[in-house]
Amino acid sequence: MARRNNLLIFILTIGVFGILNTEMGVIGILPSISEHFHVSVSKAGWLVSFFALGVAVSGPTMPLLFSGINRKKVMLLVLGVFVLGNIVSIFTSNFTILLIARIIPAFFHPIYCSLAFTVAAASVSKEEAPKAVSKVFIGVSAGMVVGVPIASFIASVTSLQMAMVFFAIVNGIVFIVTLIFVPSLPVEERLSYGTQFSVLKKSITWLSIMTVILLNSSVYGVYSYLAEYLKTVTNIPSNTISLLLFIYGVANIIGNIVAGKLLTKNANKFVASFPFILGTVYILLFLFGPFTLPMAFITLIWGILGGVGGNINQYWLSSSAPEAPDFANGLFISSCNVGTTIGAAVGGLFISEMGIQYIVLVGILSLMLSLVTILLRNYMYSPTKQLSV
CATH class of the missing domain: 1.20.1250.20 (MFS general substrate transporter like domains)
Structure with missing residues (x-):
């Protein structure tokens, strides 16, 4: 088996x-x-x-x-x-x-x-x-x-x-x-569309959707402009930029493995700590952006956290609606794309108004807002206060 x-x-x-x-x-x-x-x-x-x-x-x-x-x-x-x-x-x-x-x-x-x-x-x-x-x-x-x-x-x-x-x-x-x-995978208990849509009546689902949008915005609102940041702020050649982007990608895969282990323990506390950890990385990114070696290390850590963030997003939404897993995962995929779109758009506005070096503010702002929705969900979904509004 x-x-x-x-x-x-x-x-x-x-x-x-x-x-x-x-x-x-x-x-x-x-x-x-x-x-x-x-x-x-x-x-x-x-x-x-x-x-x-x-x-x-x-x-x-x-x-x-x-x-x-x-x-x-x-x-x-x-x-x-x-x-x-x-x-x-x-x-x-x-x-x-x-x-x-x-x-x-x-x-x-x-x-x-x-x-x-x-x-x-x-x-x-x-x-x-x-x-x-x-x-x-x-x-x-x-x-x-x-x-x-x-x-x-x-x-x-x-x-x-x-x-x-x-x-x-x-x-x-x-x-x-x-x-x-792959063996035949029949659906053992077919859920009606109404039953699946009913998860949208729960405040826990909407808090989770908002969290996923904000967390994805916090990552891709900055990552979408990483190549330009490395070129303009760090001032490194294009071949080195390609290398750092590859490092980010490999680190992203490592982050997936790490996240799987961390989420099997105390998931709620781990998710609540994520905005602080990624926010610290963004502060370091702002402070050490002009320096190549620190940026290489920061990119590695950032890549790992990017992989972790993806897993957090899926877990956060699927755990909010375990009675409709397929629908919840569909909401996760859609929310991620909305978050990416919003993050990239807001990032473009920050760049045009303030300059590329301030792109990290998009990530930090998104993380601050996500922390509010995470803590609110943790409070509402705690063992002593399970609310389904």
């Missing part, structure tokens, strides 16, 4: 890597897409922004719609949609068709990721669930970080089409191993 569960979690991890790789990997080939399809780089960027918008819109609803269907069949459907979208992307010469081939899979993205977290948590005991979910998060981090340089390298060495073949191969392999090795 343990071996089967480990194999299942490994397949889910590779699966979310393939999904996130398709979403984020295109960032590394935007200049090639711009040149190949004869569009501006900003227009090519629609492939990223429209995908994220599709995920944010479908996050709460699509997992809900498919929540009563055998989970293996749903996984195969989503992976099939991604493979077909990848194949169309390889052969099309029309940018509009390429955009459509990206947008359609985006609506199915939350279904697979939501199921991956739910199935991983359900495959082990309740106490070990955060650890199992943290393993799946390794695939999320790897897909967001590793896919970008790999796709860029393939496109530079071979062609744009071969980079897209890479996306298709990863998803195709996961489809095949899911078909062969």
Whole structure:
């Protein structure tokens, strides 16, 4: 049983890597897409922004719609949609068709990721669930970080089409191993849509949603401009910036492993301490931004905390609505995308008004607000004061 569960979690991890790789990997080939399809780089960027918008819109609803269907069949459907979208992307010469081939899979993205977290948590005991979910998060981090340089390298060495073949191969392999090795996963107790929607009546759910939005804003409101910060404030060359971004990505994966262990202990206290820890890192980032070696160390620690933060977000929302895990994970995915969008937008305003060196204020402000929602939830959800307003 343990071996089967480990194999299942490994397949889910590779699966979310393939999904996130398709979403984020295109960032590394935007200049090639711009040149190949004869569009501006900003227009090519629609492939990223429209995908994220599709995920944010479908996050709460699509997992809900498919929540009563055998989970293996749903996984195969989503992976099939991604493979077909990848194949169309390889052969099309029309940018509009390429955009459509990206947008359609985006609506199915939350279904697979939501199921991956739910199935991983359900495959082990309740106490070990955060650890199992943290393993799946390794695939999320790897897909967001590793896919970008790999796709860029393939496109530079071979062609744009071969980079897209890479996306298709990863998803195709996961489809095949899911078909062969993943057992049938029927839904034992189908929840009505009304039952799942009812979690939105609880104040604990909305506090958790606000926390996830704010925590994700605190990370990506700053991280989105890390390359520019390193270039302008730290004043380091582009190849060193690439190295530090890679360090951040690897550290992010380490953070997933660390978070799984910490969340299996006293989760509420650990989550409440997170804004203080990350806030301290941002203060150090502001003080030592001009210095290369301190920035390398700060980036490493920040990357670990970024991975931890992702796990905290998933745990915080799923634990607020354990009676509707698929819907809760869909809310998590959507809330993260909203937080990323808000953080990046506010970060842009801070940069235009105050300068890039003050970007850390976006993170610190978001953390201060998140601490309020975290402490309020801890108070309301304490063993002696369980309120369901």
